[in-house]
Amino acid sequence: SQTIHQWPATLVQPVGSPLSLECTVEGTSNPNLYWYRQAAGRGLQLLFYSVGIGQISSEVPQNLSASRPQDRQFILSSKKLLLSDSGFYLCAWSLQGNSPLHFGNGTRLTVT
Amino acid sequence: SQQGEEDPQALSIQEGENATMNCSYKTSINNLQWYRQNSGRGLVHLILIRSNEREKHSGRLRVTLDTSKKSSSLLITASRAADTASYFCATDLYTGANSKLTFGKGITLSVRP
Numbered sequence A: 001s002q003t004i005h006q007w008p009a010t011l012v013q014p015v016g017s018p019l020s021l022e023c024t025v026e027g028t029s030n031p032n033l034y035w036y037r038q039a040a041g042r043g044l045q046l047l048f049y050s051v052g053i054g055q056i057s058s059e060v061p062q063n064l065s066a067s068r069p070q071d072r073q074f075i076l077s078s079k080k081l082l083l084s085d086s087g088f089y090l091c092a093w094s095l096q097g098n099s100p101l102h103f104g105n106g107t108r109l110t111v112t
Numbered sequence B: 001s002q003q004g005e006e007d008p009q010a011l012s013i014q015e016g017e018n019a020t021m022n023c024s025y026k027t028s029i030n031n032l033q034w035y036r037q038n039s040g041r042g043l044v045h046l047i048l049i050r051s052n053e054r055e056k057h058s059g060r061l062r063v064t065l066d067t068s069k070k071s072s073s074l075l076i077t078a079s080r081a082a083d084t085a086s087y088f089c090a091t092d093l094y095t096g097a098n099s100k101l102t103f104g105k106g107i108t109l110s111v112r113p
Helices: none
Strands: A003-007 A010-013 A019-026 A032-038 A044-052 A055-058 A065-070 A073-078 A087-094 A107-111 B004-007 B010-014 B019-025 B031-037 B043-050 B055-058 B061-066 B071-076 B085-092 B101-103 B107-112
Touching: A003 A087, A010 A019, A019 A032, A019 A087, A019 A107, A032 A073, A044 A065, A044 A073, A044 B101, A055 A065, A073 A087, B004 B085, B010 B019, B019 B031, B019 B085, B019 B107, B031 B061, B031 B071, B043 B055, B043 B061, B043 B071, B071 B085
Parallel strands: A010 A107, B010 B107
Antiparallel strands: A003 A019, A019 A073, A032 A044, A032 A087, A044 A055, A065 A073, A087 A107, B004 B019, B019 B071, B031 B043, B031 B085, B055 B061, B061 B071, B085 B101, B085 B107
16 A cells, blocks of 8 residues: 655754755655645645656745655755745645545644 | 635534535636545545536545536535544646646534534
8 A cells, every 4th residue: 555754743943944854655656746835724835746756846936945856755845944934844645647645744844 | 816715614513413514616627625634634535526526425425516606515424523623625627747736725623522
């Protein structure tokens, strides 16, 4: 069966520090991969999605970037965090095409 | 602006009652999905309904889709305290590789024991 791992679960970082959040998927090949951010009371905002290795689409211009160095690995990064980067970050995968998303348990990021 | 918007924003019911949650959207869709989120956790997919379908069932869940009104409803019958969670609708506008979901802000459901 397929599983998705996302870490860390919580993270407290100072303003201006770098960020690296990692997500890996097991049990499937060539998945679509997604990074979402959830702010309190504002639903989910799609940040990046990828349909293959090295293929990244950005939905919102911001202080973040994403990379997909391997088929089942998706990384969210920042060189310098801002206070506004605080939030709940969710990684998800889906099969190609119009299929449901499967989410990780999220990372609670607090920028201080 | 949000593609899908849920209504009401919060719902509190007694265990055993039915819970009805609504979602409206603005543009034509390929499919609409409902997800559930327990506090501090990731979202879990509940049900997917395609644009050419009008109703789907899964256990105690019933989802309807009215494309003429651009709306969907999620009915949870005989609710349980364990159904307490946030529920999101998500719309998928495109087909194939361009498929991307747009989520609403969610409905907070509280089921009182």
